[in-house]
Amino acid sequence: MKGFQVAVLGAAGGIGQPLSLLLKLNARVSKLHLYDVAPITPGVGVDLSHCDTSSTCVGFAGQDALIPCLTGCDLVIIPAGVPRKPGMTRDDLFNINAGIVKTLVEGIAKACPNAFVAIISNPVNSTVPIAAEILKANGVYDKRRLFGVTTLDVVRARRFVAEKANGVVRPEDVDIPVVGGHAGKTILPLLSQVAPAGCLSQLSQADVQALTARIQDAGTEVVEAKAGGGSATLSMAYAAAQFAESCLRALSGESVVECAYVDSTVVEGLNFFASKVKLGPTGAEEVFGLGPLSPFEQEGLTQLKAELKGSIDKGVAFVSAAAGAHASA
Numbered sequence: 042m043k044g045f046q047v048a049v050l051g052a053a054g055g056i057g058q059p060l061s062l063l064l065k066l067n068a069r070v071s072k073l074h075l076y077d078v079a080p081i082t083p084g085v086g087v088d089l090s091h092c093d094t095s096s097t098c099v100g101f102a103g104q105d106a107l108i109p110c111l112t113g114c115d116l117v118i119i120p121a122g123v124p125r126k127p128g129m130t131r132d133d134l135f136n137i138n139a140g141i142v143k144t145l146v147e148g149i150a151k152a153c154p155n156a157f158v159a160i161i162s163n164p165v166n167s168t169v170p171i172a173a174e175i176l177k178a179n180g181v182y183d184k185r186r187l188f189g190v191t192t193l194d195v196v197r198a199r200r201f202v203a204e205k206a207n208g209v210v211r212p213e214d215v216d217i218p219v220v221g222g223h224a225g226k227t228i229l230p231l232l233s234q235v236a237p238a239g240c241l242s243q244l245s246q247a248d249v250q251a252l253t254a255r256i257q258d259a260g261t262e263v264v265e266a267k268a269g270g271g272s273a274t275l276s277m278a279y280a281a282a283q284f285a286e287s288c289l290r291a292l293s294g295e296s297v298v299e300c301a302y303v304d305s306t307v308v309e310g311l312n313f314f315a316s317k318v319k320l321g322p323t324g325a326e327e328v329f330g331l332g333p334l335s336p337f338e339q340e341g342l343t344q345l346k347a348e349l350k351g352s353i354d355k356g357v358a359f360v361s362a363a364a365g366a367h368a369s370a
């Protein structure tokens with residue numbers, strides 16, 4: 042099996058550490074590079090390097106180590122940045138996380154411009170457009186290789202659908218597209234398209250609305266349960282490891298379908314949108330349309346457009362303003 046070099050940026054954090062462990066266990070990973078500003082990061086690398094799997098693992102700490110960490114990487118996964126506390130929206134993280142993502146993607150543009158880049162840092166609806174603008178400014182943007190990771194929304198939807206289906210289907214056998222973005226009402230699960238077909242046929246319209254709301258608010262459910270101690274980390278690491286496996290299979294030549302937040306023309310006026318995409322060796326080789334929507338889903342799509350467009354525009358404006366400030370300095 043071909044092996045790949047994978048980097049985790051933000052590797053010492055709540056998501057970064059368990060994600061790095063799961064990647065150390067992935068036989069498609071030959072070299073695992075861990076990067077974080079936290080001084081513990083080389084130690085996290087040593088710790089994981091003792092796991093008896095074939096890959097090597099090295100931890101890099103501090104800003105000077107970013108380029109050595111990234112050089113030669115095929116896949117870069119970014120969970121760097123601050124998480125929410127109760128009462129905050131994901132957009133409340135923008136002021137800190139936008140700058141973090143900008144700096145890290147500038148490193149990718151220099152050191153591994155052909156890598157697949159998977160962004161977890163919130164607000165994903167804005168950080169992915171930020172990454173795109175940085176890659177464009179450096180002349181290395183390939184829209185097929187940039188992804189916002191929305192896999193946790195799909196993982197939750199699979200799990201919650203299986204609960205509602207009263208044991209007629211296992212969570213891992215549920216197929217459900219979750220489209221739109223990754224924040225509140227912009228998360229739109231298409232329950233009318235669930236497979237196996239009919240597994241939710243006993244649900245009333247009120248049940249469908251409640252299930253949709255639970256999927257949309259699941260991140261907040263975790264934030265409140267952790268009561269100031271952060272947001273989803275373990276389920277996110279699990280979801281990101283699934284997405285990473287799909288990327289590595291695609292890089293190996295397989296064709297894999299995943300939902301992801303990508304550069305898109307699926308919905309007019311929204312340059313980034315999550316939907317099913319076909320991953321192949323060059324990245325997102327096809328971005329699938331939405332298929333038939335129920336009237337409730339159609340209304341949800343109408344409702345999410347303004348918020349998602351605002352978040353995309355905010356990311357683009359952040360990079361323009363930073364470039365303007367740099368030029369006049």
Ligand SMILES: NC(=O)c1ccc[n+]([C@@H]2O[C@H](COP(=O)([O-])OP(=O)(O)OC[C@H]3O[C@@H](n4cnc5c(N)ncnc54)[C@H](O)[C@@H]3O)[C@@H](O)[C@H]2O)c1
Pocket residue numbers: 050051052053054055056057076077078079120121122123124125134138141144145160161162163164165190191192193194223271272273274277
């Ligand atoms: N996309 C999703 O579905 C999803 C799910 C859960 C969390 N998140 C987001 O993931 C991010 C991380 O969450 P967490 O719980 O792991 O947070 P955390 O605070 O536990 O870890 C974040 C890590 O990032 C590191 N970091 C900060 N600035 C950095 C920089 N400039 N370069 C490299 N590393 C840096 C920190 O040192 C820390 O180790 C948050 O923004 C959170 O909202 C997204």
Ligand SMILES: O=C(O)C[C@H](O)C(=O)O
Pocket residue numbers: 124125131163193223259260261263264272273
């Ligand atoms: O909810 C959050 O702030 C973290 C993440 O986006 C999630 O969906 O769990």
